[in-house]
Amino acid sequence: MSPFWGEVFGTMILIVLGAGVVAGVVLKGTKSAESGWIVITAGWGLAVALAVYAVGDISGAHINPAVTVGLALVGEFPWASVPSYIAAQVIGAMIGASLVYFHYSAHFNATEDEGAKLGTFATxxxxxxxxSNFFSEVLGTYVLVIGILFIGANAFTDGLNPLIIGLLIFAIGLSLGGTTGYAINPARDFGPRLIHAIMPIKGKGTSDWAYSWIPIAGPIIGGGLGALSYAAMFQGIVYPALWVFIALFTAVMVLAFMLERKNIKTSDEKFEYQNLRGKKA
Structure with missing residues (x-):
């Protein structure tokens, strides 16, 4: 199997088990319905561990564009291979999300909550x-990438590394995932969100594309900062890209605050307009 197909297969496994546990918890009528956040975070941790076990020796099991870009920024992965890896990850995520939809199709039909249906696919x-949402995705992915590099710098019993990485995902979900659902992976969110938009899911509602940039931009910036700061703090190598990513993070945070103020102002104006109409009536 080539590295490209390794990333496709690994990301597919990630989504089948990760989105699958979400579907089991949030959709109506499953035997695991309403079993809670700990079940979801444990499921995602085990999903990552199994995906790394499956294709770690084939592709390195990035299964995440933020990891791929982060490693490329510090010279641990060739930039020429970045586009094909990201394409493979998105394709794998789309296949995995499709399989979850077909597996739980009866429960999708039985579920009326549009948010629950979308939440099975995307964050x-x-x-x-x-x-706050953008910062959450940056921080979660920062911890993910710098944590992977910490793990890689230590010697473990053969075959234990994927399980430790799975525990890292579990820890991030428990500690940081409650705000946004911790995408920490652009392919994990974009691919399944696209499948949600395409599939003829009964009463599915909107795919919320207005939010979709956050689980893409946040993880890419957070992953880049994680890899670059690890190199600076623990290897004594300060890449110029570190300052670029700090500036990029600052610029996006400023833009996010401006968007939030604009949204609040628009909501206030709409509320005042509705009240005025009500008084005239």
């Missing part, structure tokens, strides 16, 4: 606040 914020 969304518990409280919609653009700067």
């Amino acid at each position: 969304g914020p518990a409280i919609r606040h653009t700067p």
Whole structure:
């Protein structure tokens, strides 16, 4: 199997088990319905561990564009292979999301909650606040990438590394995932969100594309910062890209605050207009 197909297969396994556990918890009538956040985070951790076991020796099991870009930034992965890896990850995520849909099709039909259906495929914020949501994805992915590099710098018993990485995902989900559902992986969110938009899911509602840039931009910036800061702090190598990513993070945070202020102002104006109409009536 080539590295490209390794990334396709590994990401497919990630989504089949990761989105699958979400579907089991949030969709109506499953035997695991309403079993809670710990079940979801444990499922995602085990999904990552199995995906790494499956294709780690084939492709390195990036299964995440943020990991691929982060490693490329510090010279641990060739930039020429980045586009094909990201394409493979998105394709794998789309295949995995499709399989989850067909597996749970009866439960999708039985579920009326549009948010639950979308949540099976893509992430969304518990409280919609653009700067906070973006920062959550940056921080979660920062911890992911720098954590992977920490793990790689230590010697473990043969075959244990994938399980440790799975525990890292579990820890991130428990500690940081409650705000946005911790995408920490652009392919994990974009591919399944696209499948949600395409599939003829009964009463599925919107795919919330207005939010979709956050689980793409946040993880890419967070992953880049994680890899670059690891190199600076633990290897004594300060790449110029570190300052670029710090500036990029700052610029996007400023933009996010501006968007949030604009949204609040628009909502206030709409509320005042509705009240005025009500008084005239």
